[in-house]
Amino acid sequence: MADPPKPPVEVAEIPGRGRGIIATRDIKAGEVLLRDSPILSYTAASAPCYYCFRIPATAAITCSSCWISFCSIGCASLAASSSSSHTPWSCRALAHLRTFTIADTDILFQANFLIAALNLAAVSSPSFLRLMSLQGLPSENPSPETLNLHSFISSVPPPKGLECGVSLEMTSALLAKDKQNAFGLMEPFREDKERSVRGYGIYPTASFFNHDCLPNACRFDYLDGLDGKNTDIIIRAIHDIPQGREVCLSYFPVNWVYADRQRRLSEDYGFVCKCDRCEVEKNWKDDDDDAGEEEGMEEEDGDDSDERMDGSDDGDFPHAYFFVRYLCDRENCGGTLAPLPASPDGMPSDVMECNVCGRLRKEEDLDGDGAEDN
């Protein structure tokens, strides 16, 4: 029997960046590099089904002990299976969370994460060890939020597999792993509404992708796309990638300005980005350091940045081509475009798909300034 084909990417040590993902062979634009299922996932809002993350169309089924809800009996019973998320232990912990005063919703999501993480220790110790091996160290000076979360989680009797209890160091390490590795699973895009996060997932292989402000791959998710549970993510190549090259994602929308990117990477991920784009943009004088939101490139529209966006030959903006070709120009989107995968006979696709709004468009529909012709 023939050997199975080699995966297009593998984990490797990258000097100065820990582990990363590299191409094992030449990769074509649009190619699916990885499909990954979460080792754990947790909801970030009260509305979605606790199992499949869909918003229930009709009245939800609610657990009478912990008050979490499911969109169907099927999801409720799948979540209650011995290896899943709504075990007797997690039900007790979720019920206890309702009696605990946590005012801030972000902290509440982190409490949900801690419950999901400790539940993992009880249902799959290999997965829990995998989680513990991800990037993220305990803080030497835990914040008041971490102390509050620790006081909550350590007041729940520990699950099977962690009978010795949960130390502050473990709580702090788990929260760091969440911050540095979780992928936000977003509400479907709507032009008239800011997108919010419906849930988070931690993925065993996708967690090894390092960041680049001009990524060569991007992530697609399909929460509401098909029937059943859709928390898998798919990583596709944005353009051709040669064998041996590191494959990177952007940890936030590509249109963020330099100051915002550096702030997020330093505060949440603990590093200073020295990618090619940052090395150019750190010298820009008109970069708005006060910008605190996802204002993106439009923010820089004054003076000379129009020229930069049009792909003209501006030596200060060598990455203009990336924005023209791979940045979705739909209002409030900020997504990245990747071609659809090649056809089974290897014909490359000329249809680009946005990983945020899902819009499909032919490459020829783009004119020189990145806008659609119609």
Ligand SMILES: C[S@@+](CC[C@H](N)C(=O)[O-])C[C@H]1O[C@@H](n2cnc3c(N)ncnc32)[C@H](O)[C@@H]1O
């Ligand atoms: C999701 S993990 C990526 C995998 C990680 N390198 C590892 O060894 O497990 C995110 C962490 O990787 C490191 N990292 C990611 N991108 C980087 C970059 N461009 N330069 C330096 N470190 C980076 C940072 O430590 C960051 O907190």
